[in-house]
Amino acid sequence: MDLLLRDVRPVGGVRADILIRAGRIAAIGADLDAPGVPVEQGHGAIAVPGLVEAHTHLDKTVMGMGWYENAVGTDLRAMIDNERAARTALGLDPHRQSMRHALALIGAGTTHIRTHVDIDTDHGLAMLHGVLETRDRLAGQVDIEIVAFPQSGLMVRPGTADLLDAALAEGADLVGGLDPCGIDRDPKGHLDTIFALADRRGKGIDIHLHEAGDLGAFSLDLILERTRSLGMRGKVAVSHAFCLGMPDWPRTQAMIDALVEQDIAILTTGAPSREVPQVKRLVAAGVRMGAGCDGVRDTWNPWNRPDMLDRARIVALRNNLRADADVELALSVCSAGGAAVMGVAGYGLDPGCTADLTLLVGRTLAEAVADGAPRPLTIKAGRVTARHGAALTEAP
Amino acid sequence: MDLLLRDVRPVGGVRADILIRAGRIAAIGADLDAPGVPVEQGHGAIAVPGLVEAHTHLDKTVMGMGWYENAVGTDLRAMIDNERAARTALGLDPHRQSMRHALALIGAGTTHIRTHVDIDTDHGLAMLHGVLETRDRLAGQVDIEIVAFPQSGLMVRPGTADLLDAALAEGADLVGGLDPCGIDRDPKGHLDTIFALADRRGKGIDIHLHEAGDLGAFSLDLILERTRSLGMRGKVAVSHAFCLGMPDWPRTQAMIDALVEQDIAILTTGAPSREVPQVKRLVAAGVRMGAGCDGVRDTWNPWNRPDMLDRARIVALRNNLRADADVELALSVCSAGGAAVMGVAGYGLDPGCTADLTLLVGRTLAEAVADGAPRPLTIKAGRVTARHGAALTEAP
Numbered sequence: 001m002d003l004l005l006r007d008v009r010p011v012g013g014v015r016a017d018i019l020i021r022a023g024r025i026a027a028i029g030a031d032l033d034a035p036g037v038p039v040e041q042g043h044g045a046i047a048v049p050g051l052v053e054a055h056t057h058l059d060k061t062v063m064g065m066g067w068y069e070n071a072v073g074t075d076l077r078a079m080i081d082n083e084r085a086a087r088t089a090l091g092l093d094p095h096r097q098s099m100r101h102a103l104a105l106i107g108a109g110t111t112h113i114r115t116h117v118d119i120d121t122d123h124g125l126a127m128l129h130g131v132l133e134t135r136d137r138l139a140g141q142v143d144i145e146i147v148a149f150p151q152s153g154l155m156v157r158p159g160t161a162d163l164l165d166a167a168l169a170e171g172a173d174l175v176g177g178l179d180p181c182g183i184d185r186d187p188k189g190h191l192d193t194i195f196a197l198a199d200r201r202g203k204g205i206d207i208h209l210h211e212a213g214d215l216g217a218f219s220l221d222l223i224l225e226r227t228r229s230l231g232m233r234g235k236v237a238v239s240h241a242f243c244l245g246m247p248d249w250p251r252t253q254a255m256i257d258a259l260v261e262q263d264i265a266i267l268t269t270g271a272p273s274r275e276v277p278q279v280k281r282l283v284a285a286g287v288r289m290g291a292g293c294d295g296v297r298d299t300w301n302p303w304n305r306p307d308m309l310d311r312a313r314i315v316a317l318r319n320n321l322r323a324d325a326d327v328e329l330a331l332s333v334c335s336a337g338g339a340a341v342m343g344v345a346g347y348g349l350d351p352g353c354t355a356d357l358t359l360l361v362g363r364t365l366a367e368a369v370a371d372g373a374p375r376p377l378t379i380k381a382g383r384v385t386a387r388h389g390a391a392l393t394e395a396p
Numbered sequence: 397m398d399l400l401l402r403d404v405r406p407v408g409g410v411r412a413d414i415l416i417r418a419g420r421i422a423a424i425g426a427d428l429d430a431p432g433v434p435v436e437q438g439h440g441a442i443a444v445p446g447l448v449e450a451h452t453h454l455d456k457t458v459m460g461m462g463w464y465e466n467a468v469g470t471d472l473r474a475m476i477d478n479e480r481a482a483r484t485a486l487g488l489d490p491h492r493q494s495m496r497h498a499l500a501l502i503g504a505g506t507t508h509i510r511t512h513v514d515i516d517t518d519h520g521l522a523m524l525h526g527v528l529e530t531r532d533r534l535a536g537q538v539d540i541e542i543v544a545f546p547q548s549g550l551m552v553r554p555g556t557a558d559l560l561d562a563a564l565a566e567g568a569d570l571v572g573g574l575d576p577c578g579i580d581r582d583p584k585g586h587l588d589t590i591f592a593l594a595d596r597r598g599k600g601i602d603i604h605l606h607e608a609g610d611l612g613a614f615s616l617d618l619i620l621e622r623t624r625s626l627g628m629r630g631k632v633a634v635s636h637a638f639c640l641g642m643p644d645w646p647r648t649q650a651m652i653d654a655l656v657e658q659d660i661a662i663l664t665t666g667a668p669s670r671e672v673p674q675v676k677r678l679v680a681a682g683v684r685m686g687a688g689c690d691g692v693r694d695t696w697n698p699w700n701r702p703d704m705l706d707r708a709r710i711v712a713l714r715n716n717l718r719a720d721a722d723v724e725l726a727l728s729v730c731s732a733g734g735a736a737v738m739g740v741a742g743y744g745l746d747p748g749c750t751a752d753l754t755l756l757v758g759r760t761l762a763e764a765v766a767d768g769a770p771r772p773l774t775i776k777a778g779r780v781t782a783r784h785g786a787a788l789t790e791a792p
Contacts, residue, residue, distance in 0.1 A: 066759075067759045067760045067762070067763045069720050069760070069762070070718055070719045070720050070723075070762075071719050071720065071721070072718070072719060073718070073719055074716050074718055270668075272666075272668035272710070272713040272714045273713060273714055273715060273716035297766075300718065301718040302718070302723060302762060302763070302766035303709055303712060303713055303718075303766060313699055314668070314713070316699060317668040317669060317699055317710070318668045318669055319669060320470050320669035322466055322468070322469070322470055322696065322697040322698070322699075323466045323467050323468060323469055324465050324466050324467065325467070327466075327698060363462075363463045364463045364465070366463070366465070366466075366698060367463045367698070370693075370698035370699060
């Protein structure tokens with residue numbers, strides 16, 4: 001894992017070489033000399049730390065399969081039930097599909113993924129097993145963090161809690177949750193269950209919270225209460241958190257202050273059709289904030305792409321980010337921000353950091369982000385994992 | 397302008413040939429025979445009527461120039477003033493730039509464009525002259541409709557009304573307007589002026605209305621009042637119309653009913669950071685509705701692309717359109733909807749229609765739209781104007 005990367009512009013700055021030794025950045029400077037070390041030419045491309053997909057569902061995609069004709073509409077419960085049935089009808093293989101999805105992300109410059117994996121009483125741990133196999137197969141190419149996710153509900157489907165516990169025992173990294181009121185109809189029961197699981201197993205939590213306005217604020221308050229009581233500061237994340245987008249400024253400020261106090265992270269997809277947490281405001285307040293593409297080409301919708309630059313654009317459009325500095329903020333949320341949420345050690349483009357990086361073709365960093373620029377090279381811990389937008393490992 | 401287009405799937409249906417004679421669709425069917433007529437192979441691609449860019453600004457783009465570093469932020473007045481100064485500082489040539497922009501649109505399958513062109517007391521009619529030259533140069537490749545647009549304000553900049561009148565005399569097709577309250581600070585003065593201009597010259601109107609909520613509803617009411625009084629039913633369009641996205645259902649319903657009564661068209665960009673008119677609701681109510689990419693790669697923001705399939709995706713994301721039928725609705729707004737707003741005669745893919753069409757590579761229509769599919773061929777009145785996403789006419 002030694003590599004000399006010649007002629008790149010670190011985060012859009014002046015041209016330099018990057019010397020990688022034993023998978024870490026050893027030096028950055030002009031005309032570095034490292035006899036015997038393999039060389040890659042950057043041709044003046046911009047180098048940025050690896051992109052971080054911090055909210056997705058590797059077990060859901062139909063990529064590479066027949067076109068999925070969506071006739072479900074937009075009701076959350078209907079979409080959930082439809083998907084649980086469609087998995088069987090389509091013959092959706094979670095290992096094969098998660099390989100396709102993860103390799104597409106690697107091709108697009110991604111070095112870290114947090115994925116939710118459905119755990120339900122129809123399919124048991126089948127999706128977990130498929131994604132665990134993908135994680136093993138892609139070890140050294142991308143780091144995959146797995147959230148055991150009760151997509152179909154927890155209290156409303158007895159047996160799910162035991163499955164979540166089994167998932168944690170078999171390798172899931174975090175406990176997931178979902179709309180304690182809106183889907184599970186029992187916020188106390190839902191949150192007590194997942195917090196108890198996390199507490200007992202010493203795991204973190206990442207909860208899907210689509211609930212908006214007052215309802216979401218209520219659930220968020222219950223989440224804060226349990227985070228505080230159990231001493232889980234810094235170990236909880238809330239995905240979507242649409243309630244933080246409500247227009248009531250003092251109300252949202254109180255929520256943001258409480259998030260900072262308990263160091264609860266927020267993950268956004270920049271959902272264009274919903275109220276969303278405002279990136280600039282939350283980041284300025286000190287909230288750790290990452291982003292994700294959500295499910296890609298699945299039974300939910302056809303629009304999402306496995307590409308964190310595409311997601312930076314959507315987050316930016318939703319947040320009305322226009323100036324170059326704000327374009328760079330959108331990129332930061334889709335890279336360093338996600339890494340902070342995932343607790344990645346040694347992330348960055350400084351000497352000593354792990355050599356996780358991608359190249360972007362563009363004159364300035366903002367241009368590269370706005371263009372969804374070509375990515376000639378992805379490097380994971382000093383190893384080339386993708387060239388010209390395509391992973392070197394062939395997808396099944 | 398005779399052409400035999402072999403092996404295409406009209407709007408995603410069964411494979412057929414399309415015979416074009418004298419620029420019109422003469423026949424659609426299997427294995428058509430037309431000795432002596434030039435042949436193009438469709439290779440099974442989907443054929444759709446030409447895409448319609450119904451709200452853009454051909455005079456604003458910096459495409460093909462140096463990267464524009466945006467440090468302005470998001471205040472509307474500040475962005476307007478910044479641009480007026482930047483035109484000179486950047487040496488932005490309106491003919492050259494509008495050629496680049498229009499040719500990119502042709503490459504992406506566009507056959508009709510409605511563009512606003514800035515008219516102000518600093519630059520006079522310079523932008524109009526540049527875009528008129530582009531319209532002449534591209535005659536037969538794309539139809540360009542021009543709105544004389546008082547971007548910097550009308551009542552607040554004396555002399556602008558006379559310039560608008562001169563623009564109409566020199567070839568602009570419609571009178572534009574802009575935020576009668578928010579920017580011009582004189583809604584009665586602003587609207588009386590542009591309606592009088594349109595009435596006297598027998599032209600239509602297309603007003604930018606960013607004003608949201610109650611303010612926008614007030615301005616819309618004044619627009620309705622003048623449309624009714626002057627008998628301009630069917631000749632007025634409102635662009636953006638964020639006020640129609642306000643959550644008050646009976647309030648917006650009353651506005652929609654009034655729009656239908658006066659046949660006022662709505663043009664949307666699906667702005668992800670704003671409340672927007674809901675496409676399904678307005679279309680179902682009978683409002684003529686088109687869409688546009690707005691300004692592309694200009695001093696306002698770096699995100700918009702000259703591509704109506706990209707815009708269909710953004711409109712769909714903003715409107716939470718997911719099912720295949722709704723994906724097709726998003727495409728329809730970006731094609732037939734815009735054509736209806738522009739009053740294009742003979743638009744469509746039926747025998748007798750003008751042969752304005754583009755090919756999309758994809759298994760289904762929804763897949764092609766979701767993918768922003770490759771466009772192997774654009775055809776305008778039977779003439780091939782673009783291949784593989786690039787216009788045949790070279791951009792300056």
